[in-house]
Amino acid sequence: MRAISRRLAWTRAAMGAPLVLLLVLFLVYPVGQLLLLSIYGDNGFTLAQYRQLFASSVYLDVLLITLKISLVTTLVCVVTGYPIAYLISVVGKERKATLLFWVLLSFWTSFLVRAFAWIVLLGRNGVINKTLISLGIISSPANLLYNFGSVLVGMVNALLPLAVLTMLSVMENIDRTLPRAAATLGARPGMAFWKIYFPLSLPGVAAAGIMVFVTAIGFFIVPALLGGRRETMITQLIIDQVQQTMNWGFAGAISVLLLVVVLIVFAAYDRLLGLSSMTGASAPRNAKPSRLSGPVARAGDALLTLLGAISDRIILLLPSRRRDRNPDQAGLGLQAFVWTMLLVISAPTILMIPLSFGTGGLNWPPQGFTLHWYETVLNSPVWTQAMLRSLLVGIGTGLLAMLIGTPAAFLLVRSEIRGKAAWLAFILSPIVVPRMIIAVGLFYVFAQMGLVGSALGLVLGHTVVAVPYVVMTMMAVLRNYDTRLDHAAQSLGARPFATLRFVTFPILAAGMMSSFLFAFATSFDELTIALFATGGLNATLPKQFWDEVTLQVSPTIAAVSTCLFVFMGLLIFVAERLRRRAAAR
């Protein structure tokens, strides 16, 4: 007995160790180093960095601006994302696939491509200015770029898909008979929505809120490309410290500030709503009463009742056609709104396509037809090498993340291990810790190890941020896997390895393929880590894109954007086909 249990312990350790080792070496150690650098100078312990940080109001102002931009972005994303997620969760299968495709396409299109598209769109000779002038609304081009508005538009475009997908995962679990039951019990549509559906969807709203907010705080692409000096965000300061002055200690101090803010946000969220609601583990079916108690809850209930009553008054004012329509059909107003929003977030990237074939630069409307910009890209060794490198690093990251993440997912789903929640939190921490902090920490450690500029370093760094997604996807796949199939195979004489090879893996193949694609796409689109770890020489595609776009806005980039857009579209199409084939079984 003891020998067996010891062997089991060894097997478990072998399954979990690679992931733990990876995270300790390339997450805990680098981030810890960076934080230590902020309090250790040449002469031992010092708080000099922090004194500098708080000496002038400059850095606190940047923090406030960061918080302001993040908060407004979060509000807009949640408020406009809610109707989109709602519509996707209620429409029929085919329309759902269409709507979801556009959200996913936007979700997977590189942040860089989308931000660049807005530069072109909002520029002096961009679509919007040209259209407004030709309509006679304005006489000379307006300054639409490099202000709070353009940053907000870019941020919302970047993060709206994330908000929609997060809320959707909760809304899809809401029992559709509940609002119907409310109707039979005498609730008008407004009341049924606000008193029944809305409270049940709140965990999704909260999860979307915190995901968007935390991501927004760590953003630098959008404010750097679309903002002016007054829209500088905190991660941009870290980049400056590292790239321009190599001041590790001060970069570390700013990182600590950023990390503290993120942790405070999470702590507040946990106090109010409980962190468990974030992973979607608690389906609304088992929705616990929220921790808001007594008077707050009563006030909330009264508010919802009021909202319900007001909406029903408004519905009564509308033409009576609405009252006898099919109760399952979504309103025209809602559909119009959702399609407008989807158009707004997809249009910029799509408008890039005709511009990339034009001879007139990036001015609207596109003129002529040429493949010149594509030829330029393909004939430039810098671009082709970057593409090749990104593909290689992406595939390497996908494979490594699968190899390390899958056994860990097996362990977390199938075994009873102590402190499972804590392990899970640890594995998911690369998502929570702002990417910039990981990137700077890795740069520092890679420099010591001689990994800067190497493909291996990039693969390791990208695996750290991709592996949580692989673990989450594989855990979801494994939870749906009927273990009785394994038992059946074993009862039929298959040894453990044969069971894996002939039964378990073939059934899980689609799930594994989609998590591979997820890891690949994460790496392929990764800029933050690549920004430093490439060492300025061996650039990946996003890094090359970034270097170009910060220098000049040229049609070559429109050509690269178009290629990336089409590539991602194909990837989603393939992934979706795989998922459907798996679901059809």
Added chain:
Amino acid sequence: MVSSSLRIRELCKRYGDFVALAPTSLDVAKGEFLTLLGPSGSGKTTLLSLIAGLAHPDEGRILIDDCDVTHSPAYDRDIGVVFQNYALFPHMTIEDNIAFPLRMRKVSDADARRRTAAALETVRLPHVAKRYPHELSGGQQQRIALARCIVYRPAIILMDEPLGALDKKLRDQMQLEIKRIHRELGTTIVYVTHDQEEAMTMSDRICLMNAGAIEQLGTPRDLYFRPRSVFVADFLGESNLLSATVRGVDGEGLDIVLAEQLAASRAVGNGSRFAAGEPIKVMVRPQNLMVGEGGQLSGRLTDVMISGSLTRLYIAPETAGLPQLVAAHPTRSGSAPYEIGQRLSLGWHAADAVAIHDGKGI
């Protein structure tokens, strides 16, 4: 007590080319317990959703107490629905769930509290008021769904396979409970189920549906003893269906010839008209197929099964053109054991042989 009649006239629902409900008319009397019975896809749930106002008919009318509600939304119809999965609101306590319809009707707080307590009393669960739905067992959730429905005394209560998720013992208990509440309140109830036993024990009348239309409407006795079609005979209880030809008709009785036999025997009609020479099916219930008596048929025993109170004999008849037969009798201890392959003679009383039109009924 409050209770209303329901009239349905030529109600019809299509989804694209698929006819979910062919034009159907149906009357439910005040205080009646009517069951919509049928296999899945027979249109019973569609009919229920149309009555509830959760789906919209393409044609036809629905009247509650002579008031046309065809185009009224669900919240204006004053009907109650007990859903298959109970549809209790997970974010509200049991008390709030039950009080919900009262709040929607702007009943005063004090009154709502009193009536909620009374409803919990009726379903015998007064102690769970402060709990949440997920803290209750399936049977308890079922009772709460019922309480939430009776608390506002709707004119008609619709139940969509309410006991489907419960195990057999609990189901039997809840059947009695629902019958008791029906007796006490006298509400009109339309009940959907695919379980024929449940339909037989609970209903005043059964509406048996098949392929989007009513196959037969009548009391459980009618459907069991005088099925109008082979489908009804087959769906309700076990039956032996023997092909036969009509020789002559006199009043309720018929002279028939079974399969390729020569000798004539007798059967009773099911209420339809029969003509001499017509091919028909004759239904004999297993418990009416007597072994060793009468002697209309003979066959060889292929299998014996004792399922508690009943012993079932499976017999291959010697006459060509007849299917395998089942005979059932109460299980007795100490009787001589059967031998597989043994030759048995089979018979029945003429009154237990019911003639049915072959194929679809009229």
